[in-house]
Amino acid sequence: MNPAYPPIRDLVLLGGGHAHALVLRMWAMDPLPGTRLTVINPDPVAPYTGMLPGLIAGHYRRDELMIDLVRLSRFANARLILDRATGIDRDARLIHLTGRAPLPYDLAAIDIGITSDLPGLPGAMDHAVAAKPLGAYAARWEAFLARRLAYPRVSILGAGLGGVELALATAHRLQTEGAKAQVTLFDRGDSPLPDLSARARRTVLGALSALGVTLRLGANVTAVGPSSLTLSTGEEIGSDFTLTVTGARPQPWLADIGLDHVNGFLATDASLRTSDARIFASGDCATLAHDPRPKAGVFAVRAAPVLLHNLRATLSGQPLRPFKPQSDYLKLISLGTRSATAEKWGLTVTGPRLWRLKDRIDRAFMDRFGPYPAMPTPPLPSPSTQGLTAFLDQRPLCGGCGAKLGPGALSTALATLPLPQRPEVLSGHGDDAAILATPTGVQVLTTDHLRAFSHDPRLMARLAALHALGDIWAMGATPQVALAQVTLPRLGPDLQTRMLAEVMEEAAATFRAAGADIVGGHSTEGAELTIGFTVTGTAARAIPKHGAQPGDALILTKPLGSGTILAAEMAMAQPDRLMLGEVWAACIAQMSRAQATAAATLAPHAHAMTDVTGFGLAGHLLEMLDGSSCAATVRLSDIPLMPGALELASMGQASSLQPANLAAVSWRMTAPDDPRALLLTDPQTCGGLLAAVPRALAADLLDQLQSQGHDAAIIGEVAAGQPHLTVVP
Template identity: 50%
Template sequence: MYRPPLPLTRDLVLIGGGHTHALVLRKWGMNPLPGARLTVINPAPSAPYSGMLPGFVAGHYRRGDLDIDLVRLARFAGARVILGAVEGLDPDRQEVHVPGRPPVAYDVASVNVGITSDMPALPGFSDHAVPAKPLGSFAARWAEYQSGAGAASVAVIGGGVAGVELIMAMAHALRSANRSARLTLIDNARALTAIGAKAASIIRNAMADLGIDVIEQAAIVEIHADHIRLEDGRQIAAEFVTGAAGAKPYGWMAQSGLDLHDGYITVNSRLQSSNPFVFAVGDCAHLSENPRPKAGVYAVREAPILYGNLRASLGAGKMRPYHPQKDYLKLISLGGKSALAERLGTSLSGPLMWKWKNHIDQNFMNKFRNLPQMKAAELPRDHALGVPEVLGEKPMCGGCGAKIGRRALRSVLSDLPPPDRQDVIPLSGDDAALLLTGGARQVMTSDHLRSFTNDPVLMTRITAIHALGDIWAMGAAPQAATATIILPRMSPALQQRTMSEIMATASDVIRATGAEIVGGHSSMGDEMTIGFTLTGLCENDPIILSGARKGDALILTKPIGSGVIMAAEMAGLANGIWVAEAFRHMVQPQGEAARILFSAHAMTDVTGFGLAGHLQGICGASDCGAVIALDAVPVMAGAVELSASGVRSTIFEDNRAIAPELANGPKADLLFDPQTAGGLLAAVQADDAPGLCADLHAAGYPAAIIGMIDDTPGLKLQS
């Protein structure tokens, strides 16, 4: 008996990708709550594990070793990811505010955003120093400084455990690079007050061995490009200044109306705030019934309690209290592969403690590197012939819009009779039709995409750009659009939320082009599908496929590779940073690029049939051939690596048959990779190509000259 998918009825939103929420996402993927739609909001596609930061600075770990890949983790959990920094929480309206998108509604929310720094308020800090968080910018600045030559001068502001770990790691890294260095730790009170006297003594001796000066009870007046000026008049040489002090809660929490303690969200033993539908954990929360210091170990142990209580608040199970331990093991890096361990006043240090710390850190990170392989639904024992072959061994591609192959589409279209109407002008191979309406030349096109991201806002933006591509490629100005929306089964409240997000985003994208949404149609199905039918007006002759000329240069306005990246993302194989970068390319409108390329002889947008397929379309319509300079073709980050590992989109083989004569290879295969919201491919006068590329670069497009048109039929690679 067929059982339809259970409807979605409740929204759970995780604000922040902290350690607790990362563990909740992992547990959710192993045991999701049917009917609940899960969302995680975070500024970046990954969340760094702070416990390994000193090891990275010292050179013991690579940069990527520190990252929890939230995009991959969210795919495992079946959650949508919203990449953005939260700027507000409204418990009364049950909304989260993220710049650049409609409010994110929730039934239950949880906050795990950590803390921020007030160091930039220090005079000169913003101009001449770099905070230790966020890790990305700090890592880049430190790598640049560390790789330099000559004597180094470094200062760390803040004498807590984080500060001393950081400066000892820097000292070790500079010593390993054989650079002489002056290193200074500065605190306006006394350093290392959060640990016992014995442990503090061991750390002070380790800093002395590394040549680190410790300045205590000293207020900083101002930071300059090469020194720090103290209140007592001393000037401390420092070219690289960072801060591991001055932690404070995010400012938007004060505007939330929730009960706070020193700016942090007050929570009870069940981790609930003063609003029972808002939870908070980690450093951004204050445990009112059992206060504890800000330490990652508490955040990690909160995860199973938070997971269970979130499910209970959504209707499954009962609430449980969180009982934090009275003390915890402190493991402190000492620069090299040596560490100090302290608990209950007992301290041990040396290489063995480093191995212990590394073992604990790696075990924690392996929870996210090696996600469990969840058992797929089994095929029924009895089934019709051909079902396994059609299903294949991987999920249906979303990055190609679940498009059927080129041969099937062309075969069906070729069987249709030519138009009888005098106001419908047939165009060979073009995706948009040309209509004559009251003397005006109007183009019309339609496109839709099966959802490959669970975020309706991002999916809408990508689909609209994708659909507009045919209008822009013909040199037309977008005029009007209707939307066709299919939603998965969900409650009326979630329907309203989702449709509101989709239509607000669609209106923003379409209106930005000068067009208007004039209507649409919606229905329910098994999964989300978004489509648009659009019209555009041509003031000049439309740019069609058949106008390419021998000697024309070929310009591509966007890199290729989105198909293989989306295929990998759906299979849980893609790096989240690659995925986020691919999305950034997909949502870039091509209207200004089309305006710059108005003089093109032929133009198309690169979508489901891949670069080779769409270039073959130009060649076939123009009765010519083309030479592709493979080295010049821009590709998205990660695409070549994924192609080399054998990742392919579902219609790759069908696309590959378009030009079987072309060589194989990791990059060459990307010529057949189906693209979503891809760039414009234009055949232009060769002499004009460099200037047009310069104009495109100035407008923000990563355009490149990728080949030329010749008179020998077929596609060739430049030798």
């Protein structure tokens, strides 16, 4: 967001369908000043359905047809909320979500797609997979192929165009895998593919026969079992994989929000606006009331520019524009092999060249979400101070712990501070938190804050709270109270109120879950969102950072990699064959995991404990060794890593703080030339606990941690000697 034009209204896009994906890309190239853009989607990636048959047939990799909504939202400077909408309160202008509090909007658009499941068919929800949404289907299909059945039996319910394409793709893939497959296509009707011309229908039915697909018409499936189907005649048919492609079914909640609809599909006027002027709709979940069209992605793609124009026009008080869909469209039907049939205006052509045409069209669409154009950087004024250009050419400043000062600068500054003189202060400058003696034990006091790395203030509040609690848990203390320090970016009054409410609501819930309360704080306006907390806790005794003993085992309770992943996401990296959005979502899930149970398990037995945060595992372990006058060995093969972190580090992605972390420890660390060693100095946000525990107890403690859901591991051991870290493969 350009700080010169603070947002004053909220535009929320529900769903990451084709139309919304294109709107996001076009918005990025020309954002509307004064509007904050938010995207809500349950998954970090959205599939391009046109390439689904090619994926099932084995012609495409999964990553080739997935739109990375995390990268796209970063490019569009939009807030991405990974959640599912369940309803809209139009009077209060609130969108209800599955996993978080309702979200306010000023203007909304809906593009949430459809489903093809059969909720009324006994057993279908448990034993069948729906073709839509695509993501779950693709994952289940790959898992089925991995079983390597010698005689796989696949049943597909619904012999419409989509079902036929998937039956052809399925049969081709299983043949190429060398399986003697039985693929059966069921339909209640007696006339398959009624929307195709007679010639195109004959071509497609011939392709089914050539690939050995059995077509059963007039077949009424009455139940789905774990390995069979039951027909209305009582006949039972074996099925190892059952797919439902029975036509479009809208998300049920759309019919319950008081908008005009046609059988659950939102009815829109020519401008794509629903019966509520503040809500637009497009894609398969909507229908043009005056001019209905088939559920085909081509119409969503064509509607995107009109939708963008009308959203901007509504926000800026300009006239709307009508969407005029074409009367017919080119139907390109994949035939399983690298061949296709094309039909338009009653004309039909078939052959490999048609598949290549479809492939070019599909890849051209996905290329729009490949490398994004770099936004121009304003030139430096001339003259400027020598060295400024080189300084600005460094890695962009990261958020989270990656934005902290390097350990060298910090230790130099702290060296000038006098030692504490008050007798109740039991800690020094290097401890995780201040330790104050009390009549019943100790009170610990810490403070921490995070520079935002996400446009989602609720997410940042939760992570900042958990990050601050880390020091309390690392000392074996019970959280008590917290004070908040919040810096909001410049916003309009309504958005300022909304953002601060989101921050405080989420922070309060997070601290309450940890047994603490927010009792006050301070807020201010600044250049960007920054959230911090001062937290107190109580304990009978504090677990020190020092105190590790030779022979102790080292337990780490979370995998490493958050700094690298967050840096790659902020840089909109595009790793080969790796969906950055999915890597980022998995990283956020790890960061969101509280360490209270881990601390409670380790604290009674730990000789020393700390949390792994900004200085990385190597930096914080060396702090432990310095205070304990010991050495340590860690094994790279035993250190858990977040999915995708190693691949990103190997391609040069790293936090802006990582070089300073490496410089601070490299002279005291012996490590092999191994890309995994790069992640030992990766700054962690909401990192895990690192504990030195008696070797005899380590295995049992690890079992307890893993049973609690922590991805913990024994990564090494403490040894006698001068403080030094030895890293082995």
